[in-house]
Amino acid sequence: MIPFSFTRATDPAAALHLSAGGAGKYLGGGTNLVDLMRETIERPAKLIDVTALSDTIEETAGGGLLIGGAARNTAIAEHRLIRSRFPVLSRAIVAGASPQIRNMATAAGNILQRTRCAYFYDNEGSRCNKREPHQGCDALEGFNRYHAILGASSSCVATHPSDMCVALAALGAVVHLQDSDAERTIPLIEFHQLPGDRPDIESVTRPGELITAIEIPPLPMAVNSTYRKVRDRASYAFALVSVAAAIEIKAGVVREVRIALGGVAHKPWRAAKAEAALRGKPAIRASFAAAAEAELADAEPLTHNAFKVELAKRTIAAVLADLSGDAA
Numbered sequence: 001m002i003p004f005s006f007t008r009a010t011d012p013a014a015a016l017h018l019s020a021g022g023a024g025k026y027l028g029g030g031t032n033l034v035d036l037m038r039e040t041i042e043r044p045a046k047l048i049d050v051t052a053l054s055d056t057i058e059e060t061a062g063g064g065l066l067i068g069g070a071a072r073n074t075a076i077a078e079h080r081l082i083r084s085r086f087p088v089l090s091r092a093i094v095a096g097a098s099p100q101i102r103n104m105a106t107a108a109g110n111i112l113q114r115t116r117c118a119y120f121y122d123n124e125g126s127r128c129n130k131r132e133p134h135q136g137c138d139a140l141e142g143f144n145r146y147h148a149i150l151g152a153s154s155s156c157v158a159t160h161p162s163d164m165c166v167a168l169a170a171l172g173a174v175v176h177l178q179d180s181d182a183e184r185t186i187p188l189i190e191f192h193q194l195p196g197d198r199p200d201i202e203s204v205t206r207p208g209e210l211i212t213a214i215e216i217p218p219l220p221m222a223v224n225s226t227y228r229k230v231r232d233r234a235s236y237a238f239a240l241v242s243v244a245a246a247i248e249i250k251a252g253v254v255r256e257v258r259i260a261l262g263g264v265a266h267k268p269w270r271a272a273k274a275e276a277a278l279r280g281k282p283a284i285r286a287s288f289a290a291a292a293e294a295e296l297a298d299a300e301p302l303t304h305n306a307f308k309v310e311l312a313k314r315t316i317a318a319v320l321a322d323l324s325g326d327a328a
Helices: 012-018 033-038 073-078 080-085 087-094 099-104 107-112 164-171 272-278 285-296 307-323
Strands: 005-008 024-027 046-049 057-059 065-068 174-178 183-187 210-216 225-230 241-250 253-262
Touching (some): 012 046, 012 210, 057 080, 065 080, 073 080, 073 087, 073 099, 073 107, 080 087, 087 164, 087 225, 087 241, 107 164, 107 210, 164 210, 164 225, 164 241, 164 253, 241 307, 253 272, 253 285, 253 307
Parallel strands (some): 005 046, 024 046
Antiparallel strands (some): 174 183, 225 241
């Protein structure tokens, strides 16, 4: 057994004080961190329980929302304002994990969860640059059906596992962070990093920095939004491909659109090329298919996951068609 201390923080200042020096890990629901500790992939010297920090969900000026970092996933998915104004977020959360895990998992923990790549979890028999830098990546030539087709590198082809983060990427969410010196905000699409040659550095967080809240800015078009997850089985499975989308159509033309993809990259993938290809175009299936082609043009599939390219294209087009009233 690897010994560690356990302390409960009652406010952000206490949490930051306890984490001074970077040896500690913040513990929310523990649905990912505890598993990683059991596998000795994570070996924190101390755990700092932050479940007593803010779990409120509050409306902001103009119709946005501020979600406390300790808010449980179930509470977020069931919140009346999220269900009515940002249904894509509610649907993404419900698509993830099981009810028991959603009851435990927190907003901040969901954002910080690590990949479920089997080679990352195989601490004894596999090489993994995310687990140990410069060791090698056995997924490159191994079983890589679930791995990345966008934004990967020769060092890592793992995918980010979160459903919630895909919806947050589409909504333009902002992460609120605090350390002992200052508070700052980072757009969620900039929070997670692509692997490059250091896949072990997964986000822009500084040692000891605490996620205090997630802010969703006002986005009236998000009332017409949804999330679709394609997976190998109906429950408790990670996405092969997922799509979060919102669209605004005026006089049959796409005025604005937001699209993000899951299951295809090291981070929640904002489909900026598809969005740009759609703005000002007729809201028809041909436009949606062309936009999907533009987004997946740079895909680099591996031995076992080439099917993801066509699957992503078809899922993007189908989701947009559904949001547009099954456009012709």
